Amino acid sequence: MASIQFSTPINAIILDIEGTIAPITFVKDVLFPYFLKTVPKTLSQLKYPISSSSQDPIELIVSNFSETITQSQESLTNHINDLVSKDIKDSTLKSLQGYIWQEGYESGELKAPIYADGISNLKKWTSKGKKVYIYSSGSIKAQKLLFKYVDINNETHDLNGYLSGYFDITTSGFKFEPSSYSNILKDIAFNPDETLFLSDNVKEVKAALDNNINSLIVIREGNAPLSDEDLKVSKTITSFYQLDI
Ligand SMILES: [Mg+2]
Structure with missing residues:
Protein backbone atom coordinates (compact mmCIF):
# COMPACT_ATOMS: atom_id res chain seq x y z
CA MET A 1 0.00 0.00 0.00
CA PRO A 23 -19.17 -0.64 5.94
CA ILE A 24 -21.68 0.97 3.60
CA THR A 25 -23.91 -2.09 4.05
CA PHE A 26 -24.42 -1.66 7.83
CA VAL A 27 -27.64 0.37 7.58
CA LYS A 28 -29.13 -1.76 4.80
CA ASP A 29 -28.00 -5.18 6.02
CA VAL A 30 -28.09 -4.75 9.80
CA LEU A 31 -30.08 -1.75 11.02
CA PHE A 32 -33.08 -2.02 8.67
CA PRO A 33 -33.52 -5.81 9.13
CA TYR A 34 -33.20 -5.31 12.91
CA PHE A 35 -36.02 -2.76 12.80
CA LEU A 36 -38.25 -5.05 10.71
CA LYS A 37 -37.57 -7.97 13.03
CA THR A 38 -38.26 -5.97 16.20
CA VAL A 39 -41.16 -3.71 15.22
CA PRO A 40 -44.01 -6.30 15.27
CA LYS A 41 -43.33 -7.11 18.94
CA THR A 42 -42.96 -3.41 19.76
CA LEU A 43 -46.31 -2.58 18.13
CA SER A 44 -48.04 -5.51 19.85
CA GLN A 45 -47.19 -3.98 23.25
CA LEU A 46 -48.89 -0.62 22.60
CA LYS A 47 -52.34 0.38 23.81
CA TYR A 48 -54.82 1.08 20.97
CA PRO A 49 -56.17 3.48 19.92
CA ILE A 50 -52.90 5.35 20.55
CA SER A 51 -53.29 8.43 22.74
CA SER A 52 -51.13 11.50 22.12
CA SER A 53 -51.14 12.11 25.89
CA SER A 54 -49.59 8.67 26.55
CA GLN A 55 -46.57 8.42 28.86
CA ASP A 56 -45.13 5.56 26.80
CA PRO A 57 -42.22 6.83 24.64
CA ILE A 58 -43.13 4.68 21.63
CA GLU A 59 -46.83 5.58 21.82
CA LEU A 60 -45.77 9.24 21.93
CA ILE A 61 -43.69 8.80 18.76
CA VAL A 62 -46.35 6.95 16.74
CA SER A 63 -49.06 9.37 17.91
CA ASN A 64 -47.61 11.73 15.29
CA PHE A 65 -49.27 9.54 12.66
CA SER A 66 -52.93 10.36 11.96
CA GLU A 67 -55.65 8.90 14.21
CA THR A 68 -56.98 6.67 11.45
CA ILE A 69 -53.54 5.05 11.31
CA THR A 70 -53.07 4.65 15.06
CA GLN A 71 -56.57 3.37 15.86
CA SER A 72 -55.49 -0.28 15.68
CA GLN A 73 -52.37 -2.42 15.66
CA GLU A 74 -53.30 -3.66 12.20
CA SER A 75 -53.61 -0.22 10.59
CA LEU A 76 -50.43 1.01 12.29
CA THR A 77 -48.51 -2.08 11.20
CA ASN A 78 -49.76 -1.73 7.63
CA HIS A 79 -48.78 1.92 7.51
CA ILE A 80 -45.24 1.28 8.81
CA ASN A 81 -44.76 -1.64 6.40
CA ASP A 82 -45.95 0.59 3.58
CA LEU A 83 -43.49 3.40 4.45
CA VAL A 84 -40.62 0.93 4.77
CA SER A 85 -41.37 -0.97 1.55
CA LYS A 86 -41.69 2.27 -0.45
CA ASP A 87 -38.59 3.72 1.26
CA ILE A 88 -40.49 6.88 2.21
CA LYS A 89 -38.45 9.31 4.34
CA ASP A 90 -41.00 9.93 7.06
CA SER A 91 -39.90 11.79 10.20
CA THR A 92 -42.13 9.72 12.53
CA LEU A 93 -40.81 6.50 11.04
CA LYS A 94 -37.25 7.83 11.50
CA SER A 95 -37.93 8.63 15.16
CA LEU A 96 -39.38 5.17 15.71
CA GLN A 97 -36.40 3.53 14.01
CA GLY A 98 -34.01 5.67 16.07
CA TYR A 99 -35.73 4.60 19.28
CA ILE A 100 -35.68 0.90 18.36
CA TRP A 101 -32.02 1.03 17.29
CA GLN A 102 -31.05 2.77 20.51
CA GLU A 103 -32.70 -0.02 22.51
CA GLY A 104 -30.89 -2.54 20.30
CA TYR A 105 -27.50 -0.93 21.00
CA GLU A 106 -28.24 -0.65 24.72
CA SER A 107 -29.26 -4.31 24.95
CA GLY A 108 -26.07 -5.36 23.13
CA GLU A 109 -27.97 -6.84 20.18
CA LEU A 110 -26.60 -4.15 17.88
CA LYS A 111 -22.93 -3.26 17.65
MG1 LIG B 1 -20.24 7.58 2.72
Missing part, protein backbone atom coordinates in the same frame (compact mmCIF):
# COMPACT_ATOMS: atom_id res chain seq x y z
CA ALA A 2 1.41 3.34 -1.06
CA SER A 3 1.48 5.94 1.66
CA ILE A 4 0.05 9.39 1.03
CA GLN A 5 1.99 12.44 2.14
CA PHE A 6 0.84 16.03 2.49
CA SER A 7 2.80 19.23 1.88
CA THR A 8 1.54 20.81 5.13
CA PRO A 9 0.91 19.10 8.48
CA ILE A 10 -2.64 17.80 8.88
CA ASN A 11 -4.18 18.92 12.17
CA ALA A 12 -7.86 18.20 11.57
CA ILE A 13 -9.51 15.18 9.97
CA ILE A 14 -13.17 15.19 8.90
CA LEU A 15 -14.62 11.72 8.36
CA ASP A 16 -17.67 10.45 6.53
CA ILE A 17 -19.09 7.31 8.15
CA GLU A 18 -20.69 4.84 5.73
CA GLY A 19 -18.28 3.51 3.13
CA THR A 20 -15.41 5.33 4.88
CA ILE A 21 -14.96 4.28 8.52
CA ALA A 22 -17.82 1.76 8.59
CA ALA A 112 -21.35 -0.75 15.28
CA PRO A 113 -18.80 -2.20 12.85
CA ILE A 114 -16.06 0.43 12.67
CA TYR A 115 -13.08 -0.71 10.57
CA ALA A 116 -10.03 -1.73 12.64
CA ASP A 117 -7.76 0.71 10.78
CA GLY A 118 -10.31 3.42 11.58
CA ILE A 119 -10.27 2.65 15.29
CA SER A 120 -6.49 2.51 15.60
CA ASN A 121 -5.96 5.69 13.59
CA LEU A 122 -8.61 7.59 15.59
CA LYS A 123 -6.55 6.73 18.65
CA LYS A 124 -3.22 7.55 16.99
CA TRP A 125 -4.37 10.88 15.56
CA THR A 126 -5.88 12.11 18.81
CA SER A 127 -2.80 11.01 20.77
CA LYS A 128 -0.76 13.23 18.40
CA GLY A 129 -3.04 16.20 19.19
CA LYS A 130 -5.02 16.12 15.95
CA LYS A 131 -8.77 16.76 16.01
CA VAL A 132 -11.17 14.31 14.39
CA TYR A 133 -14.66 15.32 13.28
CA ILE A 134 -17.59 13.43 11.78
CA TYR A 135 -19.70 14.72 8.89
CA SER A 136 -22.53 12.38 7.97
CA SER A 137 -26.01 12.74 6.55
CA GLY A 138 -27.21 10.61 9.47
CA SER A 139 -28.30 12.76 12.42
CA ILE A 140 -25.77 13.78 15.07
CA LYS A 141 -27.78 11.72 17.56
CA ALA A 142 -27.36 8.65 15.33
CA GLN A 143 -23.64 9.40 14.85
CA LYS A 144 -23.02 9.55 18.61
CA LEU A 145 -25.00 6.35 19.13
CA LEU A 146 -22.95 4.55 16.48
CA PHE A 147 -19.63 5.57 18.04
CA LYS A 148 -20.89 4.76 21.55
CA TYR A 149 -21.40 1.07 20.73
CA VAL A 150 -18.43 0.08 18.61
CA ASP A 151 -17.72 -3.61 18.24
CA ILE A 152 -14.16 -4.44 19.29
CA ASN A 153 -13.63 -8.19 19.66
CA ASN A 154 -17.34 -8.66 20.42
CA GLU A 155 -17.39 -6.09 23.21
CA THR A 156 -18.81 -2.61 22.79
CA HIS A 157 -16.52 0.37 23.27
CA ASP A 158 -17.41 4.07 23.35
CA LEU A 159 -15.17 5.93 20.88
CA ASN A 160 -16.88 9.32 21.25
CA GLY A 161 -13.96 10.48 23.42
CA TYR A 162 -11.76 10.47 20.30
CA LEU A 163 -14.09 12.79 18.41
CA SER A 164 -14.01 16.58 18.70
CA GLY A 165 -17.25 17.38 16.91
CA TYR A 166 -20.14 16.15 14.78
CA PHE A 167 -21.77 17.69 11.71
CA ASP A 168 -24.88 16.70 9.77
CA ILE A 169 -27.07 18.26 7.11
CA THR A 170 -28.95 20.36 9.69
CA THR A 171 -25.76 21.93 11.10
CA SER A 172 -23.77 22.35 7.90
CA GLY A 173 -25.82 21.66 4.75
CA PHE A 174 -25.94 18.92 2.15
CA LYS A 175 -22.83 16.85 1.62
CA PHE A 176 -22.53 17.60 -2.12
CA GLU A 177 -22.57 21.38 -1.53
CA PRO A 178 -19.17 23.15 -1.33
CA SER A 179 -20.67 25.70 1.11
CA SER A 180 -21.23 22.90 3.66
CA TYR A 181 -17.47 22.39 3.93
CA SER A 182 -16.77 26.10 4.35
CA ASN A 183 -19.40 26.11 7.13
CA ILE A 184 -17.54 23.26 8.84
CA LEU A 185 -14.16 24.97 8.41
CA LYS A 186 -15.57 28.06 10.15
CA ASP A 187 -16.93 25.93 12.99
CA ILE A 188 -13.73 23.95 13.59
CA ALA A 189 -11.48 26.99 13.00
CA PHE A 190 -8.82 25.18 10.97
CA ASN A 191 -7.35 26.29 7.65
CA PRO A 192 -8.23 24.13 4.65
CA ASP A 193 -4.58 23.17 4.00
CA GLU A 194 -4.24 21.65 7.49
CA THR A 195 -7.54 19.79 7.13
CA LEU A 196 -8.19 16.38 5.54
CA PHE A 197 -11.61 15.10 4.45
CA LEU A 198 -12.15 11.39 3.75
CA SER A 199 -15.21 9.97 1.99
CA ASP A 200 -16.23 7.18 -0.34
CA ASN A 201 -18.43 9.63 -2.24
CA VAL A 202 -16.73 11.43 -5.13
CA LYS A 203 -19.27 14.31 -5.10
CA GLU A 204 -18.49 14.95 -1.45
CA VAL A 205 -14.75 14.83 -2.11
CA LYS A 206 -15.19 17.33 -4.97
CA ALA A 207 -17.18 19.70 -2.74
CA ALA A 208 -14.43 19.58 -0.10
CA LEU A 209 -11.69 20.08 -2.74
CA ASP A 210 -13.57 23.19 -3.92
CA ASN A 211 -12.67 24.67 -0.52
CA ASN A 212 -9.00 23.64 -0.91
CA ILE A 213 -9.40 21.02 1.81
CA ASN A 214 -7.10 18.03 1.31
CA SER A 215 -9.47 15.28 0.31
CA LEU A 216 -9.20 11.61 -0.64
CA ILE A 217 -11.63 8.99 -1.90
CA VAL A 218 -11.88 5.95 0.38
CA ILE A 219 -12.38 2.58 -1.26
CA ARG A 220 -13.95 -0.13 0.91
CA GLU A 221 -15.52 -3.49 0.17
CA GLY A 222 -19.11 -3.03 -1.00
CA ASN A 223 -18.69 0.62 -2.05
CA ALA A 224 -20.03 1.76 -5.42
CA PRO A 225 -17.45 1.24 -8.18
CA LEU A 226 -15.48 4.31 -9.31
CA SER A 227 -15.37 5.42 -12.94
CA ASP A 228 -12.23 6.68 -14.72
CA GLU A 229 -13.68 10.19 -14.33
CA ASP A 230 -14.06 9.66 -10.58
CA LEU A 231 -10.45 8.54 -10.28
CA LYS A 232 -9.28 11.85 -11.78
CA VAL A 233 -10.88 13.79 -8.88
CA SER A 234 -8.39 12.77 -6.18
CA LYS A 235 -6.13 10.00 -4.93
CA THR A 236 -7.71 6.98 -3.29
CA ILE A 237 -6.94 4.96 -0.17
CA THR A 238 -8.20 1.55 0.93
CA SER A 239 -7.02 1.88 4.54
CA PHE A 240 -6.33 4.78 6.92
CA TYR A 241 -2.90 3.21 7.52
CA GLN A 242 -1.89 4.67 4.15
CA LEU A 243 -2.09 8.19 5.55
CA ASP A 244 1.29 9.59 6.54
CA ILE A 245 -0.01 12.14 9.04
Whole structure:
Protein backbone atom coordinates (compact mmCIF):
# COMPACT_ATOMS: atom_id res chain seq x y z
CA MET A 1 0.00 0.00 0.00
CA ALA A 2 1.41 3.34 -1.06
CA SER A 3 1.48 5.94 1.66
CA ILE A 4 0.05 9.39 1.03
CA GLN A 5 1.99 12.44 2.14
CA PHE A 6 0.84 16.03 2.49
CA SER A 7 2.80 19.23 1.88
CA THR A 8 1.54 20.81 5.13
CA PRO A 9 0.91 19.10 8.48
CA ILE A 10 -2.64 17.80 8.88
CA ASN A 11 -4.18 18.92 12.17
CA ALA A 12 -7.86 18.20 11.57
CA ILE A 13 -9.51 15.18 9.97
CA ILE A 14 -13.17 15.19 8.90
CA LEU A 15 -14.62 11.72 8.36
CA ASP A 16 -17.67 10.45 6.53
CA ILE A 17 -19.09 7.31 8.15
CA GLU A 18 -20.69 4.84 5.73
CA GLY A 19 -18.28 3.51 3.13
CA THR A 20 -15.41 5.33 4.88
CA ILE A 21 -14.96 4.28 8.52
CA ALA A 22 -17.82 1.76 8.59
CA PRO A 23 -19.17 -0.64 5.94
CA ILE A 24 -21.68 0.97 3.60
CA THR A 25 -23.91 -2.09 4.05
CA PHE A 26 -24.42 -1.66 7.83
CA VAL A 27 -27.64 0.37 7.58
CA LYS A 28 -29.13 -1.76 4.80
CA ASP A 29 -28.00 -5.18 6.02
CA VAL A 30 -28.09 -4.75 9.80
CA LEU A 31 -30.08 -1.75 11.02
CA PHE A 32 -33.08 -2.02 8.67
CA PRO A 33 -33.52 -5.81 9.13
CA TYR A 34 -33.20 -5.31 12.91
CA PHE A 35 -36.02 -2.76 12.80
CA LEU A 36 -38.25 -5.05 10.71
CA LYS A 37 -37.57 -7.97 13.03
CA THR A 38 -38.26 -5.97 16.20
CA VAL A 39 -41.16 -3.71 15.22
CA PRO A 40 -44.01 -6.30 15.27
CA LYS A 41 -43.33 -7.11 18.94
CA THR A 42 -42.96 -3.41 19.76
CA LEU A 43 -46.31 -2.58 18.13
CA SER A 44 -48.04 -5.51 19.85
CA GLN A 45 -47.19 -3.98 23.25
CA LEU A 46 -48.89 -0.62 22.60
CA LYS A 47 -52.34 0.38 23.81
CA TYR A 48 -54.82 1.08 20.97
CA PRO A 49 -56.17 3.48 19.92
CA ILE A 50 -52.90 5.35 20.55
CA SER A 51 -53.29 8.43 22.74
CA SER A 52 -51.13 11.50 22.12
CA SER A 53 -51.14 12.11 25.89
CA SER A 54 -49.59 8.67 26.55
CA GLN A 55 -46.57 8.42 28.86
CA ASP A 56 -45.13 5.56 26.80
CA PRO A 57 -42.22 6.83 24.64
CA ILE A 58 -43.13 4.68 21.63
CA GLU A 59 -46.83 5.58 21.82
CA LEU A 60 -45.77 9.24 21.93
CA ILE A 61 -43.69 8.80 18.76
CA VAL A 62 -46.35 6.95 16.74
CA SER A 63 -49.06 9.37 17.91
CA ASN A 64 -47.61 11.73 15.29
CA PHE A 65 -49.27 9.54 12.66
CA SER A 66 -52.93 10.36 11.96
CA GLU A 67 -55.65 8.90 14.21
CA THR A 68 -56.98 6.67 11.45
CA ILE A 69 -53.54 5.05 11.31
CA THR A 70 -53.07 4.65 15.06
CA GLN A 71 -56.57 3.37 15.86
CA SER A 72 -55.49 -0.28 15.68
CA GLN A 73 -52.37 -2.42 15.66
CA GLU A 74 -53.30 -3.66 12.20
CA SER A 75 -53.61 -0.22 10.59
CA LEU A 76 -50.43 1.01 12.29
CA THR A 77 -48.51 -2.08 11.20
CA ASN A 78 -49.76 -1.73 7.63
CA HIS A 79 -48.78 1.92 7.51
CA ILE A 80 -45.24 1.28 8.81
CA ASN A 81 -44.76 -1.64 6.40
CA ASP A 82 -45.95 0.59 3.58
CA LEU A 83 -43.49 3.40 4.45
CA VAL A 84 -40.62 0.93 4.77
CA SER A 85 -41.37 -0.97 1.55
CA LYS A 86 -41.69 2.27 -0.45
CA ASP A 87 -38.59 3.72 1.26
CA ILE A 88 -40.49 6.88 2.21
CA LYS A 89 -38.45 9.31 4.34
CA ASP A 90 -41.00 9.93 7.06
CA SER A 91 -39.90 11.79 10.20
CA THR A 92 -42.13 9.72 12.53
CA LEU A 93 -40.81 6.50 11.04
CA LYS A 94 -37.25 7.83 11.50
CA SER A 95 -37.93 8.63 15.16
CA LEU A 96 -39.38 5.17 15.71
CA GLN A 97 -36.40 3.53 14.01
CA GLY A 98 -34.01 5.67 16.07
CA TYR A 99 -35.73 4.60 19.28
CA ILE A 100 -35.68 0.90 18.36
CA TRP A 101 -32.02 1.03 17.29
CA GLN A 102 -31.05 2.77 20.51
CA GLU A 103 -32.70 -0.02 22.51
CA GLY A 104 -30.89 -2.54 20.30
CA TYR A 105 -27.50 -0.93 21.00
CA GLU A 106 -28.24 -0.65 24.72
CA SER A 107 -29.26 -4.31 24.95
CA GLY A 108 -26.07 -5.36 23.13
CA GLU A 109 -27.97 -6.84 20.18
CA LEU A 110 -26.60 -4.15 17.88
CA LYS A 111 -22.93 -3.26 17.65
CA ALA A 112 -21.35 -0.75 15.28
CA PRO A 113 -18.80 -2.20 12.85
CA ILE A 114 -16.06 0.43 12.67
CA TYR A 115 -13.08 -0.71 10.57
CA ALA A 116 -10.03 -1.73 12.64
CA ASP A 117 -7.76 0.71 10.78
CA GLY A 118 -10.31 3.42 11.58
CA ILE A 119 -10.27 2.65 15.29
CA SER A 120 -6.49 2.51 15.60
CA ASN A 121 -5.96 5.69 13.59
CA LEU A 122 -8.61 7.59 15.59
CA LYS A 123 -6.55 6.73 18.65
CA LYS A 124 -3.22 7.55 16.99
CA TRP A 125 -4.37 10.88 15.56
CA THR A 126 -5.88 12.11 18.81
CA SER A 127 -2.80 11.01 20.77
CA LYS A 128 -0.76 13.23 18.40
CA GLY A 129 -3.04 16.20 19.19
CA LYS A 130 -5.02 16.12 15.95
CA LYS A 131 -8.77 16.76 16.01
CA VAL A 132 -11.17 14.31 14.39
CA TYR A 133 -14.66 15.32 13.28
CA ILE A 134 -17.59 13.43 11.78
CA TYR A 135 -19.70 14.72 8.89
CA SER A 136 -22.53 12.38 7.97
CA SER A 137 -26.01 12.74 6.55
CA GLY A 138 -27.21 10.61 9.47
CA SER A 139 -28.30 12.76 12.42
CA ILE A 140 -25.77 13.78 15.07
CA LYS A 141 -27.78 11.72 17.56
CA ALA A 142 -27.36 8.65 15.33
CA GLN A 143 -23.64 9.40 14.85
CA LYS A 144 -23.02 9.55 18.61
CA LEU A 145 -25.00 6.35 19.13
CA LEU A 146 -22.95 4.55 16.48
CA PHE A 147 -19.63 5.57 18.04
CA LYS A 148 -20.89 4.76 21.55
CA TYR A 149 -21.40 1.07 20.73
CA VAL A 150 -18.43 0.08 18.61
CA ASP A 151 -17.72 -3.61 18.24
CA ILE A 152 -14.16 -4.44 19.29
CA ASN A 153 -13.63 -8.19 19.66
CA ASN A 154 -17.34 -8.66 20.42
CA GLU A 155 -17.39 -6.09 23.21
CA THR A 156 -18.81 -2.61 22.79
CA HIS A 157 -16.52 0.37 23.27
CA ASP A 158 -17.41 4.07 23.35
CA LEU A 159 -15.17 5.93 20.88
CA ASN A 160 -16.88 9.32 21.25
CA GLY A 161 -13.96 10.48 23.42
CA TYR A 162 -11.76 10.47 20.30
CA LEU A 163 -14.09 12.79 18.41
CA SER A 164 -14.01 16.58 18.70
CA GLY A 165 -17.25 17.38 16.91
CA TYR A 166 -20.14 16.15 14.78
CA PHE A 167 -21.77 17.69 11.71
CA ASP A 168 -24.88 16.70 9.77
CA ILE A 169 -27.07 18.26 7.11
CA THR A 170 -28.95 20.36 9.69
CA THR A 171 -25.76 21.93 11.10
CA SER A 172 -23.77 22.35 7.90
CA GLY A 173 -25.82 21.66 4.75
CA PHE A 174 -25.94 18.92 2.15
CA LYS A 175 -22.83 16.85 1.62
CA PHE A 176 -22.53 17.60 -2.12
CA GLU A 177 -22.57 21.38 -1.53
CA PRO A 178 -19.17 23.15 -1.33
CA SER A 179 -20.67 25.70 1.11
CA SER A 180 -21.23 22.90 3.66
CA TYR A 181 -17.47 22.39 3.93
CA SER A 182 -16.77 26.10 4.35
CA ASN A 183 -19.40 26.11 7.13
CA ILE A 184 -17.54 23.26 8.84
CA LEU A 185 -14.16 24.97 8.41
CA LYS A 186 -15.57 28.06 10.15
CA ASP A 187 -16.93 25.93 12.99
CA ILE A 188 -13.73 23.95 13.59
CA ALA A 189 -11.48 26.99 13.00
CA PHE A 190 -8.82 25.18 10.97
CA ASN A 191 -7.35 26.29 7.65
CA PRO A 192 -8.23 24.13 4.65
CA ASP A 193 -4.58 23.17 4.00
CA GLU A 194 -4.24 21.65 7.49
CA THR A 195 -7.54 19.79 7.13
CA LEU A 196 -8.19 16.38 5.54
CA PHE A 197 -11.61 15.10 4.45
CA LEU A 198 -12.15 11.39 3.75
CA SER A 199 -15.21 9.97 1.99
CA ASP A 200 -16.23 7.18 -0.34
CA ASN A 201 -18.43 9.63 -2.24
CA VAL A 202 -16.73 11.43 -5.13
CA LYS A 203 -19.27 14.31 -5.10
CA GLU A 204 -18.49 14.95 -1.45
CA VAL A 205 -14.75 14.83 -2.11
CA LYS A 206 -15.19 17.33 -4.97
CA ALA A 207 -17.18 19.70 -2.74
CA ALA A 208 -14.43 19.58 -0.10
CA LEU A 209 -11.69 20.08 -2.74
CA ASP A 210 -13.57 23.19 -3.92
CA ASN A 211 -12.67 24.67 -0.52
CA ASN A 212 -9.00 23.64 -0.91
CA ILE A 213 -9.40 21.02 1.81
CA ASN A 214 -7.10 18.03 1.31
CA SER A 215 -9.47 15.28 0.31
CA LEU A 216 -9.20 11.61 -0.64
CA ILE A 217 -11.63 8.99 -1.90
CA VAL A 218 -11.88 5.95 0.38
CA ILE A 219 -12.38 2.58 -1.26
CA ARG A 220 -13.95 -0.13 0.91
CA GLU A 221 -15.52 -3.49 0.17
CA GLY A 222 -19.11 -3.03 -1.00
CA ASN A 223 -18.69 0.62 -2.05
CA ALA A 224 -20.03 1.76 -5.42
CA PRO A 225 -17.45 1.24 -8.18
CA LEU A 226 -15.48 4.31 -9.31
CA SER A 227 -15.37 5.42 -12.94
CA ASP A 228 -12.23 6.68 -14.72
CA GLU A 229 -13.68 10.19 -14.33
CA ASP A 230 -14.06 9.66 -10.58
CA LEU A 231 -10.45 8.54 -10.28
CA LYS A 232 -9.28 11.85 -11.78
CA VAL A 233 -10.88 13.79 -8.88
CA SER A 234 -8.39 12.77 -6.18
CA LYS A 235 -6.13 10.00 -4.93
CA THR A 236 -7.71 6.98 -3.29
CA ILE A 237 -6.94 4.96 -0.17
CA THR A 238 -8.20 1.55 0.93
CA SER A 239 -7.02 1.88 4.54
CA PHE A 240 -6.33 4.78 6.92
CA TYR A 241 -2.90 3.21 7.52
CA GLN A 242 -1.89 4.67 4.15
CA LEU A 243 -2.09 8.19 5.55
CA ASP A 244 1.29 9.59 6.54
CA ILE A 245 -0.01 12.14 9.04
MG1 LIG B 1 -20.24 7.58 2.72
